[in-house]
Amino acid sequence: MKKTRINRAHYELNGKMVDFAGWDLPVQYAGVSEEHLAVRQAGGIFDVSHMGEIYLRGPQALDAVQHISSNNAARLEPGRIQYSGLLTEKGCFVDDMLVHKLSDSEYLLVVNAANLEKDDAWIREKTAAFDVEVHNESDDYTQIAIQGPNAQSLLSRFTSAGLEDIKYYHFVQHEVRDVYALISRTGYTGEDGFEIYFKSDADFASTLFLDLVNQGKDLGFIPAGLGARDTLRLEASMPLYGNDIDDSHTVLEAGLGWILKFKKGDFTGRDALLRQKEAGIQRRLVGFEVTGRGIARHDYPVLWNGSEVSRVTSGTMAPYLKKAIGMTYLPLEATEPGTPIQIRIRNHEVDARVVEMPFYKRER
Amino acid sequence: MSAEALKYTKDHEWVKVEGDIAVMGISEHAQHELGDVVYVELPAVGDSVSRGDALANVESVKAVSDVYAPVSGEVIEVNENLEDHPEQINKDAQGSGWIAKIKLSDPAEIDQLMSQEDYQKMIS
Numbered sequence: 452m453k454k455t456r457i458n459r460a461h462y463e464l465n466g467k468m469v470d471f472a473g474w475d476l477p478v479q480y481a482g483v484s485e486e487h488l489a490v491r492q493a494g495g496i497f498d499v500s501h502m503g504e505i506y507l508r509g510p511q512a513l514d515a516v517q518h519i520s521s522n523n524a525a526r527l528e529p530g531r532i533q534y535s536g537l538l539t540e541k542g543c544f545v546d547d548m549l550v551h552k553l554s555d556s557e558y559l560l561v562v563n564a565a566n567l568e569k570d571d572a573w574i575r576e577k578t579a580a581f582d583v584e585v586h587n588e589s590d591d592y593t594q595i596a597i598q599g600p601n602a603q604s605l606l607s608r609f610t611s612a613g614l615e616d617i618k619y620y621h622f623v624q625h626e627v628r629d630v631y632a633l634i635s636r637t638g639y640t641g642e643d644g645f646e647i648y649f650k651s652d653a654d655f656a657s658t659l660f661l662d663l664v665n666q667g668k669d670l671g672f673i674p675a676g677l678g679a680r681d682t683l684r685l686e687a688s689m690p691l692y693g694n695d696i697d698d699s700h701t702v703l704e705a706g707l708g709w710i711l712k713f714k715k716g717d718f719t720g721r722d723a724l725l726r727q728k729e730a731g732i733q734r735r736l737v738g739f740e741v742t743g744r745g746i747a748r749h750d751y752p753v754l755w756n757g758s759e760v761s762r763v764t765s766g767t768m769a770p771y772l773k774k775a776i777g778m779t780y781l782p783l784e785a786t787e788p789g790t791p792i793q794i795r796i797r798n799h800e801v802d803a804r805v806v807e808m809p810f811y812k813r814e815r
Numbered sequence: 816m817s818a819e820a821l822k823y824t825k826d827h828e829w830v831k832v833e834g835d836i837a838v839m840g841i842s843e844h845a846q847h848e849l850g851d852v853v854y855v856e857l858p859a860v861g862d863s864v865s866r867g868d869a870l871a872n873v874e875s876v877k878a879v880s881d882v883y884a885p886v887s888g889e890v891i892e893v894n895e896n897l898e899d900h901p902e903q904i905n906k907d908a909q910g911s912g913w914i915a916k917i918k919l920s921d922p923a924e925i926d927q928l929m930s931q932e933d934y935q936k937m938i939s
Contacts, residue, residue, distance in 0.1 A: 467850075483876040484851045678850070678877050746854050746874055768853040768876060797856075797872070 455500035456593045456656035463661065464674050472565040474501040477676035486679035487686075487770040490640055491813075493671025494599025496663050497680060500656075501564035504592050504648065505571060509583035512556045519577045519719060520550055520560075521702065523712035527552035532620045532635060535710050537562075537570060538720030542701040542727060546570050546692055549637060551622060559633075563692050577719060593656040597663065598644030598683075601670040606645050608666055609659075610634065614645070628659060639680060641687025642813055685776065686769045688738060688809035694749055695736060695764040695778050703727055704780065705736045706808075734780045736764070738808040739792060741775035743801040748777075752795040755785045763794060769810065776810050777803075821909060822925065823934035828885045829909055832925055837886045837917045840894075841873060844938045846908040849875045855897040855904065858915055862890040866924055871914055873904060882914060886924045892916040 452475040461468060466477030476498065479486060489495050507515050516524045522535035529552055537545040546566040551559040562570045571587045578585060597606050603614045612625035612634055622635035632649035651659075664674050681691070690696045696705050703711075703724060711724055741747050747766035752759045766777030777794075785792065788807045793800040821829045827845035831838045846852065856872040864870055864884040871882040893915045897903055904912040919925070929937065 478877070479850060482851050484853070487876075682876060745856075746879075748879065768874070770876065 453501075455498055456651065456653040457498040457500060457595070457660045458657070459653065460657040460660040460664075461498065463657075464664065466674070466676060469677070471677055472501060474564065476501060477674075478678045479676040480674045483676075483678035483682060484770040486673060486675035487682050489671065489673045490599045490642055490675060490679065490683055491771045492600070494597065494601045494605060494644075494667060494673075495640075495675030495679065496660065496667060496672055497596040497598065497675050498660060499594045499596050499646065499680075500592065502594055503560075503562040503564060503567035503570065503587070503589040504594075505560045505562060505574060506586040506588060507558045507560070507574075507578065507583050508586065509556055509581070511582040512558050515578040515581040515583040516550060516558050516560075517716055517718060518581070519574055520548075521712070521718055521720065522550065522710045523715040524550055524552065524558065525715060529554055530621050530623060532622060532637060533710075534620075536702055536707070536720075537573065538702065538718070538724075539698055540720060540723060542703070542720040542724035543698045544692060544696045544700075544702065544705075545573055545698065547690065547696060549635075551633070551635070553624075565693060591650050592648050593651060594646060594648045595660060595663070596638055596640075596644060596646045597672075598638045598640040598675075599642050599672070601667075601672065602642070602644040605663065605667045605670050605672060606634075606647075609663070617645075630655065639689055640683040641689070641809070641811055642683075682767050682770055685765050685767055685778075686771060686811045688778075688811070690736070690778075691765060700734075700736070700780060701727055701732070703732050704734055732783060734761075734782050735786045736778055736780050737786050737805050738776065738778055738810055739794075739803045740806050740810075741777070741794060741801055741803045743803070745794070745796040745801040746775045747794040747796065747801075747803065753779045753781070754793040754795065754800060755781060755790070759795070760785070766794075772811055774810075776806075778808075781805070821931060822885075822928035823931065824883065824885045824928060825937065826883050826885075827938075828882060830885045830925070830928055832919075835919050835922065836891070837888070837919055837925070838913050839885050839915055839917065840913040841880075841882055841904065841908055842934070843908045845880075846905050846912070849873065849878075849880060849905075851876050852901045852904045855901045855914070857893040857895070857897065858890045860890055860893055864888065864890065864917065873901075873914075884917065885928060886917055886919055886921070888917040888920040890915050891918045
């Protein structure tokens with residue numbers, strides 16, 4: 452298994468370690484529910500160094516990004532970020548990603564750990580005709596997510612960067628405790644927060660993580676693992692590749708049409724999606740809540756009008772909302788909020804209903 | 816309930832024998848491994864079970880775990896408190912977090928369960 456540079460800190464904090472996409476990472480420390488609630492109420496600190504960082508550099512960096520990314524990177528100025536997709540020819544997902552513009556000739560794509568090799572090969576193939584170099588720097592970076600209402604208060608103790616001036620989906624490059632870092636106001640939790648990316652040795656990275664935890668105590672912070680990361684993002688209705696988005700459902704079916712900018716020019720998947728937009732989609736990703744007794748989980752059958760129509764893509768008992776929630780693809784006729792459905796949980800059918808997403812939205 | 820009086824299965828269930836009744840639940844070790852229990856699916860009173868049958872389900876935030884009948888017999892009582900307070904399994908797995916009481920149909924099965932000492936060896 453691969454280890455992030457924060458590995459020592461996880462063991463010191465008694466993290467319960469698991470193999471996640473080939474990485475030795477903590478699924479929890481104090482407990483998933485406790486960590487989830489801490490992030491909603493104060494803050495949590497996550498090691499997300501397993502994520503991938505791929506740079507595109509060169510005179511045609513923008514053209515290359517525009518060709519592979521569904522969103523319109525021409526709208527970015529340096530310091531801005533947009534959520535986008537790397538799509539297949541059929542308009543389904545190779546991966547979802549964050550596109551960062553550093554300069555006219557430098558873009559950073561942050562992608563999922565599980566898809567890194569696939570994405571890297573795919574990006575190289577698709578950008579081969581452009582005057583651009585693809586650099587996979589994932590192994591060099593440590594990435595820490597500081598998430599929760601008190602995130603700015605905690606991180607400001609570690610950097611002189613004007614955090615209050617960094618707007619959502621923007622970033623700066625500034626020292627964090629003497630190391631040059633990229634500091635973005637982004638996250639996968641539905642709370643305010645930051646993600647910091649930096650290159651350092653393991654000693655520095657682990658020490659920084661432990662110091663964030665220690666200094667975060669009076670602000671209510673605790674370290675948080677992959678378990679809470681998943682329940683937080685699901686409660687906030689953020690899709691997970693491999694569950695809610697994949698290479699067999701289109702971007703339009705996933706309800707993510709807003710990351711498609713057809714007018715910007717050609718991108719992989721554009722033609723197929725334009726045709727589908729014209730014809731209309733037949734099914735769509737929706738949120739549901741279980742109204743009976745039970746918890747819906749990934750791959751449980753979903754029934755509508757008595758017959759099985761799909762499977763649960765993601766499901767859990769939401770620790771903050773204290774409801775069993777989930778997502779699934781349903782025929783368009785069944786996607787109206789309030790539509791009754793059933794989830795087959797082991798050997799019986801449990802009532803549920805379609806609800807609007809997001810399940811949870813923070814007060815601003 | 817003192818831990819020494821309990822017997823165990825290799826699937827991390829504990830059993831306390833009271834006459835011809837076996838009280839059972841999941842072990843302290845099992846609840847620790849599971850994490851926060853958020854849902855328990857109890858067996859029905861009156862169910863007939865054989866040793867090794869799936870008896871109940873205990874769900875954590877992340878996963879579902881099967882609980883097996885450690886002995887054969889009839890389910891005569893279930894811990895309904897777990898329906899509204901599944902976290903009791905985390906708080907007191909081998910006490911107030913008990914799951915079911917089974918009237919033994921074959922008391923000799925008790926001898927096939929592991930002692931506390933053997934179970935401790937198994938989990939270390």
